[in-house]
Amino acid sequence: MSINTYFKDFLQDIRLTQKQKDDSKNGHRVLRERLLADENLKSIIVSTFLQGSYRRSTAVRPKGEKRADVDVIVVTNLDKSIVKPEEALEMFEIFAEKYYKGKWEKQGRSIGISMSYVDLDIVVTSAPSEAGQRMMKSMSVMSDLSLEETFLQDFEWRLSNSWLEPDLMKGYTYNLNEAKAVVEWKTEPLYIPDRDAGTWEKTDPLEQIRWTREKNKTTNTHYINVVKALKWWKYVRLEDLKYPKGYPIEHMIGDCCPNDIKSVGEGVMLTLENFVSNYSNEYSFGLVPKFPDRGVQEHDVWHRITFDDFKAFYESAKKYAKIAREAYEADSLKKAVDKWIEIFGDKFPPAPDDTKDKGSGNGTGGFTPRTSPSDPGEGRFA
Numbered sequence: 001m002s003i004n005t006y007f008k009d010f011l012q013d014i015r016l017t018q019k020q021k022d023d024s025k026n027g028h029r030v031l032r033e034r035l036l037a038d039e040n041l042k043s044i045i046v047s048t049f050l051q052g053s054y055r056r057s058t059a060v061r062p063k064g065e066k067r068a069d070v071d072v073i074v075v076t077n078l079d080k081s082i083v084k085p086e087e088a089l090e091m092f093e094i095f096a097e098k099y100y101k102g103k104w105e106k107q108g109r110s111i112g113i114s115m116s117y118v119d120l121d122i123v124v125t126s127a128p129s130e131a132g133q134r135m136m137k138s139m140s141v142m143s144d145l146s147l148e149e150t151f152l153q154d155f156e157w158r159l160s161n162s163w164l165e166p167d168l169m170k171g172y173t174y175n176l177n178e179a180k181a182v183v184e185w186k187t188e189p190l191y192i193p194d195r196d197a198g199t200w201e202k203t204d205p206l207e208q209i210r211w212t213r214e215k216n217k218t219t220n221t222h223y224i225n226v227v228k229a230l231k232w233w234k235y236v237r238l239e240d241l242k243y244p245k246g247y248p249i250e251h252m253i254g255d256c257c258p259n260d261i262k263s264v265g266e267g268v269m270l271t272l273e274n275f276v277s278n279y280s281n282e283y284s285f286g287l288v289p290k291f292p293d294r295g296v297q298e299h300d301v302w303h304r305i306t307f308d309d310f311k312a313f314y315e316s317a318k319k320y321a322k323i324a325r326e327a328y329e330a331d332s333l334k335k336a337v338d339k340w341i342e343i344f345g346d347k348f349p350p351a352p353d354d355t356k357d358k359g360s361g362n363g364t365g366g367f368t369p370r371t372s373p374s375d376p377g378e379g380r381f382a
Contacts, residue, residue: 010348014060014232020068027118028070046075047136051205056212057148058227069119075136080126080200085193125190132188159184204295211294218259226267236345243309251301269328272321283314
């Protein structure tokens with residue numbers, strides 16, 4: 001059996017289950033329908049769309065009693081120079097009380113809704129430009145397909161007015177190359193209310209989605225799985241470390257994961273090694289590295305992380321980078337699998353004790369005893 005098969009099974013076991021995906025879709029679709037039909041809100045809503053790890057296909061299966069989480073952006077025509085952040089959120093709190101009584105709570109930049117089967121976040125934005133409003137009403141923005149769903153259908157998501165969901169293209173001739181040739185819209189930052197600071201802050205969720213799509217292409221479609229794998233590592237091996245988590249970790253992975261990786265294991269190993277190498281100076285001088293946000297360079301996505309958090313994360317990354325290298329260069333499938341289990345826990349399937357390794361040594365069917373050091377681009381068990 002190939003190590004690729006082990007990774008495939010591992011990734012399947014940490015993805016959202018089909019029920020969790022169905023529950024997420026049901027939850028956000030009902031929420032969006034209610035928002036657009038609400039008598040008090042429909043006149044100020046331009047559109048709604050999905051953002052976050054659910055849309056980017058970088059979410060992992062929640063642990064224990066936790067539920068899948070979906071972020072819903074609500075684009076409004078509210079003028080941020082007139083409407084205060086607290087006032088904008090209060091409009092949607094009335095809605096939440098009407099439809100989700102006892103299930104919602106105020107959050108710093110959103111309204112959180114906790115259902116029995118899914119968690120939803122309502123993220124309100126102020127009015128974009130007229131061109132931005134037209135873009136926000138397009139199917140490419142409002143689609144509820146995740147990036148992975150478009151990858152699987154070989155139907156690349158594009159930020160343009162000509163992009164339609166695959167089901168709507170039945171009966172039409174769709175030339176993927178022609179679609180790719182269409183110049184995509186330049187994303188426009190949106191402003192979301194920061195209740196605590198009393199200000200409207202920039203964000204660019206569409207650029208985060210577009211960037212993730214491009215990164216996945218340059219990594220031979222391994223990137224989103226590298227993200228899922230390392231998020232799981234954080235869950236099981238650094239569970240007592242609260243920060244960094246979520247998007248800050250994903251962003252770091254995007255900056256540290258090399259292009260043209262040949263496997264998920266190689267991506268995990270090199271991402272950890274690059275993180276340790278790239279930020280050794282910050283570690284030495286007691287500083288926290290900066291990670292400028294996609295589309296909003298002045299926003300550092302690690303700005304809330306303390307040096308103590310970074311120090312603990314850095315030292316763990318250094319420890320597990322060494323283990324990943326050992327797994328990558330192991331001279332047997334069994335040794336490699338045992339090392340990957342050290343990193344990912346029991347979700348990574350074990351190898352039988354009597355594994356008899358046979359194969360070409362190229363990572364697709366076992367190993368050939370080494371006579372020289374491994375080429376980092378051609379790992380046997382990664």
